[in-house]
Amino acid sequence: MRSDSLLNEAVRGPSGPRKHRMLPSWVATTALLLPTYAWLTLAVLLPLLTMLVFSFMSATPMGKAPITFTLKHYRAFIDQPYLLNIGWTSLVIGFWTTLLCAIFGFLAAVALARATVGRMRETLLILILLPFWTNGLVRVFSWTMVLRENGFLDNVLHMFFADAGSISFLYSRYAIVLGLVHGYLPYMILTCYIALVTIDDAIIEAAASLGARWWTILFRILIPMATPGLISGAVLTFVPVIGSFMEPRILGGKVGVTMGTVIEDQFTQAFNWPLGAALSFTLLAVVLAIFATFSGVLRRGAAA
Amino acid sequence: MNNITRRNTLQLISAGLIASASYSILPRKAAAAGTITVLNWQGYGTDEAWSIKAFQEATGIEVVHDYYSSEAEMLTKLRTNPGAYDLVVLNAARCAQAMAEDLIAPIDYSKVPNISSVAENLRANVNFNKDGKGYAVPWVWGLTALAMREGLPKADSYAVLGDPTYKGRVALQDDAVGVIAAAALLTGQDMNNPKDLDLVKETLKGFKQNVKLLWSTEDQWNKSFAAKEFDVAMYWSGGSVRSKRVSKLPVDFVVPKEGGIGWVDGLGIPASAPNMEGAHAFANWMIDPKFYVEWATKVGAPASSNVAAMEALPADDLSRQIHKPEYIATMSIMSALPDDRREAFNNLWQEVKAYYAE
Numbered sequence: 001m002r003s004d005s006l007l008n009e010a011v012r013g014p015s016g017p018r019k020h021r022m023l024p025s026w027v028a029t030t031a032l033l034l035p036t037y038a039w040l041t042l043a044v045l046l047p048l049l050t051m052l053v054f055s056f057m058s059a060t061p062m063g064k065a066p067i068t069f070t071l072k073h074y075r076a077f078i079d080q081p082y083l084l085n086i087g088w089t090s091l092v093i094g095f096w097t098t099l100l101c102a103i104f105g106f107l108a109a110v111a112l113a114r115a116t117v118g119r120m121r122e123t124l125l126i127l128i129l130l131p132f133w134t135n136g137l138v139r140v141f142s143w144t145m146v147l148r149e150n151g152f153l154d155n156v157l158h159m160f161f162a163d164a165g166s167i168s169f170l171y172s173r174y175a176i177v178l179g180l181v182h183g184y185l186p187y188m189i190l191t192c193y194i195a196l197v198t199i200d201d202a203i204i205e206a207a208a209s210l211g212a213r214w215w216t217i218l219f220r221i222l223i224p225m226a227t228p229g230l231i232s233g234a235v236l237t238f239v240p241v242i243g244s245f246m247e248p249r250i251l252g253g254k255v256g257v258t259m260g261t262v263i264e265d266q267f268t269q270a271f272n273w274p275l276g277a278a279l280s281f282t283l284l285a286v287v288l289a290i291f292a293t294f295s296g297v298l299r300r301g302a303a304a
Numbered sequence: 305m306n307n308i309t310r311r312n313t314l315q316l317i318s319a320g321l322i323a324s325a326s327y328s329i330l331p332r333k334a335a336a337a338g339t340i341t342v343l344n345w346q347g348y349g350t351d352e353a354w355s356i357k358a359f360q361e362a363t364g365i366e367v368v369h370d371y372y373s374s375e376a377e378m379l380t381k382l383r384t385n386p387g388a389y390d391l392v393v394l395n396a397a398r399c400a401q402a403m404a405e406d407l408i409a410p411i412d413y414s415k416v417p418n419i420s421s422v423a424e425n426l427r428a429n430v431n432f433n434k435d436g437k438g439y440a441v442p443w444v445w446g447l448t449a450l451a452m453r454e455g456l457p458k459a460d461s462y463a464v465l466g467d468p469t470y471k472g473r474v475a476l477q478d479d480a481v482g483v484i485a486a487a488a489l490l491t492g493q494d495m496n497n498p499k500d501l502d503l504v505k506e507t508l509k510g511f512k513q514n515v516k517l518l519w520s521t522e523d524q525w526n527k528s529f530a531a532k533e534f535d536v537a538m539y540w541s542g543g544s545v546r547s548k549r550v551s552k553l554p555v556d557f558v559v560p561k562e563g564g565i566g567w568v569d570g571l572g573i574p575a576s577a578p579n580m581e582g583a584h585a586f587a588n589w590m591i592d593p594k595f596y597v598e599w600a601t602k603v604g605a606p607a608s609s610n611v612a613a614m615e616a617l618p619a620d621d622l623s624r625q626i627h628k629p630e631y632i633a634t635m636s637i638m639s640a641l642p643d644d645r646r647e648a649f650n651n652l653w654q655e656v657k658a659y660y661a662e
Contacts, residue, residue, distance in 0.1 A: 059643070074373060080651060082658040089661065148531050171517065253517045256662040269480070270650040271376045 028098050055277035073278030091260040094242035097180040105188025140250050143179050171253025179247040188233035195229025265272035340390035340582040346371040356413045382407045386576040390583040394432035396568040400640035401438045408572040409561045410437040415528035415584035418591045420572050422614040440570030441587045446606035447564030447635050451539035454554035461560045462490040466510045475537035478518035480653035488564040507658045526551050543621045550605045557626050563634035
């Protein structure tokens with residue numbers, strides 16, 4: 001007995017008794033992570049799982065219609081081939097929105113990070129965040145007033161060129177992309193800004209002192225070093241944009257038909273939740289497939 | 305000592321919790337006896353402030369509202385919020401659906417005295433009745449047809465929607481049933497069960513060059529019409545009266561030779577309604593000539609199902625002029641669609657919309 005405890009003490013050292021009373025480390029880790037995972041399960045996994053179950057049902061499980069298991073909703077893209085065109089449109093809109101967000105967002109972030117200091121920078125950052133504080137619907141509806149025929153844009157044009165025609169482009173793809181770029185630009189600016197402020201000024205000064213022009217600095221230093229920010233901004237923009245339905249519906253008029261509006265129609269107008277759920281999961285699979293295809297680029301970029 | 309104090313404190317806290325809990329429950333119950341919740345389109349008769357005020361003065365019942373922006377949404381709300389609504393405005397077509405799902409309860413006509421002068425063919429409508437019982441008080445009827453900018457030659461057929469004269473000047477309703485009905489009537493088919501859906505699809509696709517906008521709310525229609533975004537549109541007769549009278553828009557309501565797409569809205573009482581008594585009283589109020597004349601002349605309304613109420617309108621009333629009696633003879637009335645046909649309609653319209661967007 002005695003030799004045993006002596007041995008224990010020898011192995012554990014002076015801190016032995018204190019450790020003895022402590023719980024194993026995995027218990028503490030689990031206890032700390034539990035609230036997070038419980039919340040994720042409740043708020044994300046369970047609803048997703050419910051939708052996944054819905055997508056295999058023959059009818060919406062409310063009312064009295066008998067429910068059977070079916071895979072037919074996942075055949076929607078084969079049975080209704082026009083959905084392929086709609087899906088392609090959504091991807092194209094997502095691509096252009098992300099590209100424009102990346103160009104304007106990156107330039108704005110460069111301006112913020114390199115050309116401003118102190119109070120000025122804080123004010124500009126708040127001005128960029130300001131649109132987030134207003135309802136997205138209000139912002140989209142105000143675009144309709146700007147873009148419609150005889151709207152704000154036309155009025156400004158006619159102030160300078162009285163007999164110019166209308167340059168209204170409401171109810172077009174351009175209007176949809178404009179509304180989406182406006183809505184998602186702050187994400188890109190913020191992610192790029194965070195990546196850019198971490199770049200040491202000394203690196204740029206060194207490059208300049210060795211004779212690098214601004215475009216060399218931009219393409220050889222700033223863009224490669226800000227790639228992680230650009231990539232996370234692009235993911236944050238692309239994923240919600242291809243599922244968006246508000247902007248296409250309000251700014252797109254008759255051309256505003258995207259996967260987002262089709263899915264929304266299934267949930268609200270057609271009351272076909274299973275089809276809406278199946279389309280959502282198909283869209284999710286496509287997004288994951290796109291990310292998987294570019295995973296090499298993404299990983300390299302994120303590591304840079 | 306210390307222990308007792310702690311226990312006392314706990315007792316006090318729990319007593320306080322119980323008291324505050326019962327306090328928050330009791331007034332809600334008391335208020336429910338004098339409140340009814342109506343589920344309706346926004347700005348559609350039941351929520352006129354002057355009428356709600358007069359009704360509360362007459363009966364002591366307070367009327368509150370919840371709104372839907374599509375009929376499918378109304379059914380979704382009825383299905384997912386049992387006990388939340390006392391009275392619901394439902395179209396005849398959707399009434400049959402709600403009736404089949406037991407979402408609404410039979411009407412006790414003895415509590416709705418004004419029913420005696422309601423047009424018999426509306427009250428006996430197959431969509432409002434099941435097993436000899438009436439499930440809705442017919443409230444108003446009207447029709448969907450064409451609305452044109454004043455001064456344009458009045459169209460005599462739905463074919464005007466595809467007329468090259470109006471390239472890019474047409475607005476359709478973003479509603480599968482409505483647009484398919486127009487195309488079915490144009491091609492001489494039964495709008496409730498068109499035999500040749502491919503012909504309907506091709507007809508709708510033929511409107512592509514003309515279609516500028518797909519509208520979904522009356523407000524959107526008015527704003528876009530005022531902004532001169534279109535000249536010809538599918539539109540509601542009651543909406544035309546409101547656009548002319550309230551928004552002063554130059555609208556001509558035109559019923560083509562194929563006939564209007566008729567509808568009847570009824571007042572139904574959800575099977576789970578907490579205040580059926582109050583709901584019956586408000587339904588009776590809604591078809592009362594006194595309320596109807598004020599509603600129709602002050603605001604503009606669809607035609608009342610109550611014959612006595614229509615006769616009480618002045619002869620030069622816009623609503624009376626637009627809802628001409630002869631339209632009832634030519635119009636087809638929308639009825640309930642079986643699920644597979646509804647799905648086929650929705651898929652067809654989705655495909656046509658995708659084609660418009662190309």
